[in-house]
Amino acid sequence: MFRNLFRLQTQLGSCLSLSKICPRSQHVLKYSTATTERKRFYQDVSISQGEGGLFEINLDRRKLKTPGGKLFTVPNEALAIAVATEWDAQRDTLKFYTMHLTTLCNTALDNPTQRDKTQMINASLKFLETDTVCYRVDEPHGLVELQKNEWDPVLHWIENRYNVTIGSSSNILGPEIPEATKDTFRQHLNSYNFWSLTGLEYVITQLKSVVLSMGIIDRHLSVEQAVLLSRLEEEYQIQHWGNVEWAHDYDMYELRARAAAGTLFVHLSSESTTVKCKLMQD
Amino acid sequence: MAALSSPLRVCRGILKELRAIHGAAYKQGPMYRYVMDQFRKNQITGERYCRAQQEAHHDAHSYLCLLASTRSQMILHNIYHSKEEHSIESAAGLVGLRLPTQPGGKGWEK
Numbered sequence A: 001m002f003r004n005l006f007r008l009q010t011q012l013g014s015c016l017s018l019s020k021i022c023p024r025s026q027h028v029l030k031y032s033t034a035t036t037e038r039k040r041f042y043q044d045v046s047i048s049q050g051e052g053g054l055f056e057i058n059l060d061r062r063k064l065k066t067p068g069g070k071l072f073t074v075p076n077e078a079l080a081i082a083v084a085t086e087w088d089a090q091r092d093t094l095k096f097y098t099m100h101l102t103t104l105c106n107t108a109l110d111n112p113t114q115r116d117k118t119q120m121i122n123a124s125l126k127f128l129e130t131d132t133v134c135y136r137v138d139e140p141h142g143l144v145e146l147q148k149n150e151w152d153p154v155l156h157w158i159e160n161r162y163n164v165t166i167g168s169s170s171n172i173l174g175p176e177i178p179e180a181t182k183d184t185f186r187q188h189l190n191s192y193n194f195w196s197l198t199g200l201e202y203v204i205t206q207l208k209s210v211v212l213s214m215g216i217i218d219r220h221l222s223v224e225q226a227v228l229l230s231r232l233e234e235e236y237q238i239q240h241w242g243n244v245e246w247a248h249d250y251d252m253y254e255l256r257a258r259a260a261a262g263t264l265f266v267h268l269s270s271e272s273t274t275v276k277c278k279l280m281q282d
Numbered sequence B: 001m002a003a004l005s006s007p008l009r010v011c012r013g014i015l016k017e018l019r020a021i022h023g024a025a026y027k028q029g030p031m032y033r034y035v036m037d038q039f040r041k042n043q044i045t046g047e048r049y050c051r052a053q054q055e056a057h058h059d060a061h062s063y064l065c066l067l068a069s070t071r072s073q074m075i076l077h078n079i080y081h082s083k084e085e086h087s088i089e090s091a092a093g094l095v096g097l098r099l100p101t102q103p104g105g106k107g108w109e110k
Helices: A015-021 A077-088 A100-110 A117-129 A141-162 A179-190 A194-207 A210-217 A223-230 A232-241 A245-270 B007-028 B030-041 B051-080 B088-094
Strands: A045-049 A055-059
Touching (some): A077 A245, A077 B007, A100 B051, A117 A210, A141 A179, A141 A210, A223 B051, A245 B051, B030 B051
Antiparallel strands (some): A045 A055
């Protein structure tokens, strides 16, 4: 069906001449311009179900598109509603750095670096060799104790859960991860679909730890706990030297928001719900 | 298992965040309806340890964390990293410093 979309004003103002050449021009939502910020140009945000059962986001009457020009479709309703809420939360200007779920969906849909599942799994497992939880210090003594008390339980949990050995080390090269461990994780990660893997890799990159990310995804840790464990040394130094709000708090909230967005993305993309009604028999 | 706050507190937290986003009309949005549906659906379960209930609880907790931390991050961003002009005194006051004063004025000022 023909949809009459209009091109948004570009900086050069060449809109009019272009529309004469191609009157049926497609609307492109410019996600980023170098100089100006995008203003909120829509009143209502709503979702609708298109063909194939995929959900789309509507800004007023226009359908949202990815930066690559594709139609923005989401496989399940919960994620669509969450993305719509993100767009609705914008006030006068659009702040794309707060719309983490939208960014993740765009990455999954466009796949700008053209990667497949195997490449993403390999990239994620590379973090295992330099996992935060496995890198220990030798001094100060308080930090050594803290790392032992906080990080060891998580290591034990993941070693039991997946039947692997990871271990921790305090030398500069890090722990030796046996091949069997990597294969177990590779097999486990292969069971996730492409969207979930996008989210999972995002969480791993943000937290700098495969162990903590698997902890959140398997619901052993909450997001706040995992962020705290990831920033353990920083928190130790903050307690010692004091907190700087515009740096420490800002980083903590940003890390929490990104990790929460990533894990929500994984959980919503990998679960499916069925409703079974049990009726009371009289 | 993760030590999460009770489902009631998570639900109220999410509703508070939604009210902060939308204002008075937060009950009209699709997210409000979806959240209330999910909480009601998962309330009643036939099993003692219901995995779907635990999963929904964890997801709700993650969403609350997402909403709350994005809002806090934006507040801090607007205080410290916004483009508005500050006078020298207020800019120093952001990080808790005061401008130095010299009693008697500087020698070369008139």
